[in-house]
Amino acid sequence: MIYAMLTMVLLTFAVAVYLFLVRVNAVKKGEVKISYFRLNNGKDVPDKLLQAARNYSNLFEVPTLFYVGCALTLALHLESAATLVLSWVFVGSRIVHSWIHLSYNNVLHRMKAFMLGNICVLLIWIMLVLQYAANQQPL
Numbered sequence: 173m174i175y176a177m178l179t180m181v182l183l184t185f186a187v188a189v190y191l192f193l194v195r196v197n198a199v200k201k202g203e204v205k206i207s208y209f210r211l212n213n214g215k216d217v218p219d220k221l222l223q224a225a226r227n228y229s230n231l232f233e234v235p236t237l238f239y240v241g242c243a244l245t246l247a248l249h250l251e252s253a254a255t256l257v258l259s260w261v262f263v264g265s266r267i268v269h270s271w272i273h274l275s276y277n278n279v280l281h282r283m284k285a286f287m288l289g290n291i292c293v294l295l296i297w298i299m300l301v302l303q304y305a306a307n308q309q310p311l
Contacts (some may be wrong), residue, residue: 265289
């Protein structure tokens with residue numbers, strides 16, 4: 173699971189670099205004034221910039237639940253083949269989600285990848301709680 177978590181961290185940093193480059197390019201082309209970034213608010217902002225910013229934000233939403241679920245699974249020594257597979261499916265779904273969002277941006281395709289990832293995180297948490305409860309000693 174730790175390698176799946178690392179891969180998510182690398183994806184987050186890759187999207188951060190992409191967002192930075194999109195922002196610099198938009199300023200250089202005169203598509204947006206640098207003052208826009210004081211509050212990230214304004215009008216006539218290029219779609220590409222908004223997409224990249226939203227995708228970057230997405231990587232701090234549901235993935236937070238993923239990181240905590242994985243960290244608890246590892247800390248409590250409850251990792252299983254199923255949680256490992258679910259963690260990699262989640263990471264794969266988020267890579268696909270980012271690729272779709274930052275390229276051709278088909279909402280239905282993006283939604284499928286997003287929902288697959290959400291289901292994986294939910295299942296990781298369900299398995300974590302069930303395995304934890306099964307390992308508890310009665311009082």
